[in-house]
Amino acid sequence: METRDLGRRFADNILSEVSDLDALAQFLGIARTVHAGRNERVRLDDEWPKFVFIGKGATKLVAHASSGREQIVAFHFQDDLVSIPARGSHAYYLCALEDCSMLVFKAHKFMALADKQPEILGEICKRSLAALWRCREKTIQLGRKTARERMANFLLAVAERNGSGAKGSCELHLPMSRRDIADSLGLTIETVSRQLGELKTEGLICTSGRSTVNLHDIQSLRARADLLPDTG
């Protein structure tokens, strides 16, 4: 993706309410453009918190502690703004699931510019709160759900984001590997594989190739995920 398109995309999404072209120039002035290929880690010093705008592609935000275990904290897609904290109790890094183009900002510089424009601050607020809510949902998943429930929940979440298909059923493409799914759900790849297998046996889904899944019965999946009835 061209830097110019990246800038336009950023302006359309984050600065949408601001017609000021000068603002965009200022933001681009403190941004670093980064491209990353499949499974490539985005190089970030972790001294300072960052904001990353995803102009194109899909990414995972990964945390790891002392031992080798990794936890995917969130997936982020085109037009998302990702907040990455400095290294603390755990270290975070951003990694591309597919070819990505993004803008990297130091958080304090970014906020210094944003402070001048209430519309931008409002946008950041809105996105931060949405991210917080999604993160809480993940917390519930990891704290109180079985492997089966996590898997069902995960499929429904992907379906909601980019699924296509008729009512009640849905075909979807998983841009991430089994390992990524496992690291996101706090499981192992073997367990993920087994859960998918059992959902297949039950006739709730079927798969073709590594990354295509068909959901046959969304209502049953919701029940398997232990979610509240749909009227909420």
Add this chain to the structure above:
Amino acid sequence: METRDLGRRFADNILSEVSDLDALAQFLGIARTVHAGRNERVRLDDEWPKFVFIGKGATKLVAHASSGREQIVAFHFQDDLVSIPARGSHAYYLCALEDCSMLVFKAHKFMALADKQPEILGEICKRSLAALWRCREKTIQLGRKTARERMANFLLAVAERNGSGAKGSCELHLPMSRRDIADSLGLTIETVSRQLGELKTEGLICTSGRSTVNLHDIQSLRARADLLPDTG
């Protein structure tokens, strides 16, 4: 806590950069004052997202799905601003750990007022991002840590917030029950009890009464929690 003091506290914390007394009046105009006693659920309709400012006390934010299992998503204390989403895949409620006084806002009204003052928006941004980062840490805990690690991590987190004591050791008061700890860590009360027992046996902590814990060796606890070395 008197409504007047509650208002002052809110102004000092959330409106701190704004000397405008009129702003406070406007916020109080859309707020509902709520008091709650120990283990009392804060009555909120869950039709609309809310903001709650905790003027006094300690609270837990709890989620539950279809089945009875509950997950404490976060603890919130004096001067915190809590964002509560509308009922969706899971239902959330706020519950007092001790006597509490708070201000409840409908989120859209709150944001409408905040939009007028960049300083307030900035404060909300800052707090939302901090909440997001804490939530991510919890995600890591629940996704990739053993019961022992969660327990150690939890004790360290409480110590960081309100611990008092000499360097290397620390005495702290747990305002929440074993059940609350379990619901926060995604464990059962029995497991929490056992983990505390084993930490005691190892000589890393000792307890007196139900809610007082002494941390003897913070460095070892950090190691037990599988956190990165302290230079971060």
Add this chain to the structure above:
DNA sequence: CGAGCAGTTGACAACTATCAAGATTGGTGG
């Protein structure tokens, strides 16, 4: 078409939940 990696399946072990007693705690009332 074949090499190599991603994914699947199986056997077993480990950790945590569950179920069931007991033991403390802290408050209440005599």
Add this chain to the structure above:
DNA sequence: CCACCAATCTTGATAGTTGTCAACTGCTCG
């Protein structure tokens, strides 16, 4: 001030779910 009571917490035995290790299968891409 002490004894007692109910709730909370601890401890023990057992079972279930998921992790671990290992072998095997089947995609993809050169």
